[in-house]
Amino acid sequence: MSEDKKGLKLYDNLDLSKSKNEDELLGVYKDWASLYDKDNDDLLGTVSQPNTVQIFHEYIKGSKLKIIDVGCGTGLVGLELQKLGFSNFDGIDISQEMINIAQGRGYSSLFLGNLNKSLPLESISYDAALCVGVFTHGHVGPERFSELVRIVKPEGIICFTINEDVYESYGFDIAIKRLESINVWKVLDIRKHDYMVKKNVKGIYCVVKVT
Numbered sequence: 517m518s519e520d521k522k523g524l525k526l527y528d529n530l531d532l533s534k535s536k537n538e539d540e541l542l543g544v545y546k547d548w549a550s551l552y553d554k555d556n557d558d559l560l561g562t563v564s565q566p567n568t569v570q571i572f573h574e575y576i577k578g579s580k581l582k583i584i585d586v587g588c589g590t591g592l593v594g595l596e597l598q599k600l601g602f603s604n605f606d607g608i609d610i611s612q613e614m615i616n617i618a619q620g621r622g623y624s625s626l627f628l629g630n631l632n633k634s635l636p637l638e639s640i641s642y643d644a645a646l647c648v649g650v651f652t653h654g655h656v657g658p659e660r661f662s663e664l665v666r667i668v669k670p671e672g673i674i675c676f677t678i679n680e681d682v683y684e685s686y687g688f689d690i691a692i693k694r695l696e697s698i699n700v701w702k703v704l705d706i707r708k709h710d711y712m713v714k715k716n717v718k719g720i721y722c723v724v725k726v727t
């Protein structure tokens with residue numbers, strides 16, 4: 517394995533049982549941050565950022581609405597939001613190295629925070645949340661949907677992706693339906709769509725409205 521593939525290799529090998537090991541996850545992104553954008557394009561063919569923002573834009577038109585990008589990473593979602601005219605968005609991520617690269621990509625504020633714990637964000641403070649590439653192998657499970665719901669206003673929109681590999685095995689499918697059945701949110705859209713095209717992995721793209 518060449519040195520410059522180390523971060524991606526570690527990412528590929530994560531599993532959720534170890535995700536509670538925050539140090540391991542932080543190490544992956546510390547090693548990968550500087551090459552993340554290039555690997556996304558060249559090795560993974562990741563299209564989740566533009567795809568998510570396009571879908572989000574079908575439901576959210578107000579460019580001034582206050583948006584939070586949870587697990588913002590290097591800010592690729594922010595770049596897509598800017599392209600579609602959004603101008604009021606913050607980002608939060610567990611990795612300082614990833615956040616450092618997101619600086620200058622349109623975010624009003626960038627915060628350090630862990631979605632597996634309580635995020636350092638006020639309750640009901642955002643009109644919408646995006647969460648792209650975070651519900652995946654070894655990162656965050658469906659039990660943390662509650663934290664996204666906490667920070668978004670009633671009637672607000674949450675738009676997130678789930679790697680198809682973990683959609684059923686981690687219980688995302690059941691959790692999404694359950695939260696609708698107990699009136700936490702209304703599902704507006706679920707579709708399977710290209711996610712990492714060079715790895716032939718699809719993503720489940722969901723849009724929900726908080727009730």
Ligand SMILES: C[S@@+](CC[C@H](N)C(=O)[O-])C[C@H]1O[C@@H](n2cnc3c(N)ncnc32)[C@H](O)[C@@H]1O
Binds near residue numbers: 609650656
């Ligand atoms: C695959 S990257 C996606 C980054 C960005 N959203 C994108 O689409 O390019 C996953 C991101 O989630 C962050 N992350 C992983 N676990 C997290 C957690 N528990 N809380 C907050 N961020 C987390 C990682 O640091 C990383 O930046």
